[in-house]
Amino acid sequence: MKWLLVNPRPDEFSVMGKFEKVMVPFIPMGLAYLAACLEEAGAKVSVYDGFASPGRTLLETAVDYQPQVIGISCLTPTADALKVMVPALRKACPDAKIVLGNIHATLFARELLEQGLADYVVHGEAERTVQRLNAFLEGKGKLEEVQGLSCIRDGQVWTNPEAEPLQDLDSLPLPAWRHFDLDQYIAPPLFAFKKRLLPVLASRGCPYRCYFCAQNVMSPTLRRRDMVKVVDEIEKVHHETGVDLFWFCDAIFPLTQKDAEVFCREMTERGLHKKIQWITETRVDLVDRPLLRMLKQAGLSMVLFGLESGDREVLSRIKQGVTLEAGAKAVAAARAEGVTTLGLFMLGLPGETRQTMEKTIGFAQRIGLDFAKFNRAAPYPGSKFFDDVYAARDLPPWEMFSANYEPKDGEGIVYSPDGVSDEELVRLHKKAFFRFYVRPGLIARHLASGRISPWNMAKGGGLIIKNFLE
Known part of the structure; x- marks a missing residue:
């Protein structure tokens, strides 16, 4: 066919x-x-x-x-x-x-x-x-x-009956990248690299069940690949395409200390740590300085932390299972080991108020992150969040189910918590970016490190300021 x-x-x-x-x-x-x-x-x-x-x-x-x-x-x-x-x-x-x-x-x-x-x-x-x-x-x-x-x-x-989740992920053929023009896929500005970026997968599924997450619809059980074969894949793709920046699109990588040790040993023994940089996302309660040091030596350049909120009660309600102290400690550990950090946050979760969202913005500023991304909380189908919000409501157009959806004139957004208007949540979302990025100390830090070019900084900063003032 x-x-x-x-x-x-x-x-x-x-x-x-x-x-x-x-x-x-x-x-x-x-x-x-x-x-x-x-x-x-x-x-x-x-x-x-x-x-x-x-x-x-x-x-x-x-x-x-x-x-x-x-x-x-x-x-x-x-x-x-x-x-x-x-x-x-x-x-x-x-x-x-x-x-x-x-x-x-x-x-x-x-x-x-x-x-x-x-x-x-x-x-x-x-x-x-x-x-x-x-x-x-x-x-x-x-x-x-x-x-x-x-x-x-x-x-x-x-x-027909559902298919059983594939247990041996290494039995799959490697992704067919030859069907894509790889020059079109450059790392986003928040990743602070102006080079081609390819994803790599070391596991499917997630052992956690966060309130807002829907990814387990696609991968309901956790399965891990052989770390040696993961490095084999990175080496092969690098050799065939010249791409030297990879992003682990797992929910969490590495999942275990043993996976980290095997992966890092393979990367360093093959000399790939000198040729390749990589980015990953993980939980703040799964890292410490020794682990981050080992990952850094194996080529880790940036780590994304799902910090979500700066309010203790909000974190408890979304069943994230982490604390503010763990988040601050993980960011400090990464910074001490020279790993760039990107914090992921949500505004407008159930039960939130203006005050809790202000706490989130302040927390993001205070803990020493290099970058932050703020999304408006969206109840995506497949999550407990969606089931709770739309159990007795009519569904809005599907296009509105995006954390960055831009409301049209006279239109609302897909969700705002009780007591917070759609307009106020949109305004706070804009304010979060403005307050985090338009800070002399952070701007000076980025210019000194060379992570972002002055041109990209001016372009992104100009958009943030314009968006905030509108």
């Missing part, structure tokens, strides 16, 4: 709001894995990333390629755009089957199928499911054998 895999970028709206001007595309690793698995199964594959295909539209690509199957990654903020996108694709490629996947499609398969927006929906981790679906479409198997699949059959939505 001839597949076109699509990471769509709807033209009708921007999910990043005004900050899109300083955003860069992240390469869709899921499609790279799917492409590799389909090719392993004998399919022919092309990939279209709407965020990194300048001068080329999806319809033009589809008309020229004439796929037999169009697989579309469906995330919540882009789900409404399918109502325009899919009819256009059906008109351009009338014989092609439409397959939807990713978290929104997994959760809302019935609705999408009943609306005629898909012929098939694959649930959860899709690598083996698409291989079985490809075999079925080629007449080599039965529909009932395609686990983790929904479709319309005899006028009704038919759902």
